[in-house]
Amino acid sequence: MRKQTSTNWLNEERLKATCGMAYTLNLIGDRWKGSILWALMEDERLRFSQLRDLLTGISERMLAKQLDELEEDQLINRIVHPEVPPRVEYELTELGHSMKSMLEKMSDWGEMHREKIENN
Amino acid sequence: MRKQTSTNWLNEERLKATCGMAYTLNLIGDRWKGSILWALMEDERLRFSQLRDLLTGISERMLAKQLDELEEDQLINRIVHPEVPPRVEYELTELGHSMKSMLEKMSDWGEMHREKIENN
DNA sequence: GCCAATACTTACAAAATTGTAAGCTTCTAT
DNA sequence: ATAGAAGCTTACAATTTTGTAAGTATTGGC
Incomplete structure (x- = not known):
């Protein structure tokens, strides 16, 4: 809060x-939002536990929080399968997909800059 | 630290x-780095005090820190004029300029998303 | 000598974010 | 009846970021 x-x-x-x-x-x-979105661009749909395993080092608390916020901002959808044990999947919304070229640009620029700086 | x-x-x-x-x-x-870079894209060269006045709400402590880090990351140059009272100007490096289209994309996407969300 | 101007520094406090570890729910298989 | 699975939630502590206010250096003008 x-x-x-x-x-x-x-x-x-x-x-x-x-x-x-x-x-x-x-x-x-x-901290983790970019990576979550990136993962969902590559994989279409991912479960909570899949994301947790993909994002090395993230805690469940953090993952849940970031997913919550992304959903609230309408960048991802949360799909609950009414099963036990529960199964929940996440996917990008249309708005989420609309970030793709922007995120790619950010990624490309980052790789480029990193190289330049490392070979200074 | x-x-x-x-x-x-x-x-x-x-x-x-x-x-x-x-x-x-x-x-x-x-917090303020995007805005600093944006200001320097529009104005070519700006003094410390000009930046401070442009960025409503920023404290001198924050401005100094952000400028420091941007310089260290080779995104801006610091130009000191040996006068009293001191005069210091900041400008983008070539690397800094290379962010332009990326930052524009981020800005455009932000404006677009904001409208969509506000008219939900 | 004293003050003003500019671009910072510094010390300290407040606020915000992140990490850690444990617990909760609900059904199903053992 | 007990354990286990998945996806969280909670309480609390540690870390990190940000804000506030005061201070520093240098020199020219009054």
Whole structure:
């Protein structure tokens, strides 16, 4: 829970409201979100446990939280199969898919920059 | 200073090393970095005080820190004019400029997504 | 000598994020 | 009846980021 009177919160809100890039970063800038989206672009549908195993090092707590937020932002769908033990799958929404070329660009730029910096 | 033995730090390093997108997000994902870069794309060269005034709400402490890191990552140049009182200007490096189309894409996507969500 | 101007630093506090470990639910197979 | 499976949730602690306010250096003008 964030404190909606903090300078920190106000600054973030102002930025999101005035800058499309800041807005985007807010949606995908968290530690694991990029990787989750990336995984779902490659695999179409993944279960909670599959994502957990793909994202080396993530805790269940983090994964659940990030998935929650991505769903709230309408970037992914959560598909619950009413079985026991439960089976839940995640997939990109149309909006989620619309990020694809952007994320690819970010990925390409990152690889390029890394090389340049490492061979400085 | 970060603790180089924390799980947090290890997770971040692993991600940066294996995922170009995470690497990129690490460079530009901080609260104000996108806006700083954006400002420098529009204005070519800006002084410390100009940036401070453009970025409503930023503190000098934050601005100095973000500029430091951007310089270290070779995305901006710091130009010191040996005068008193001091005059310091910042501009994008070539590498910094190479982000332009990526940042535009992020900005465009953000504006688009915001509209969709607000008219849901 | 004293103040103002600019671009920072610094120390400390507050807030936010992330990690760790345990627990919950619901049915099914043993 | 007991254990186990999957997908979470919770409480609490550690870590990390951000904010606040004050201070520093240098020199020219009053």
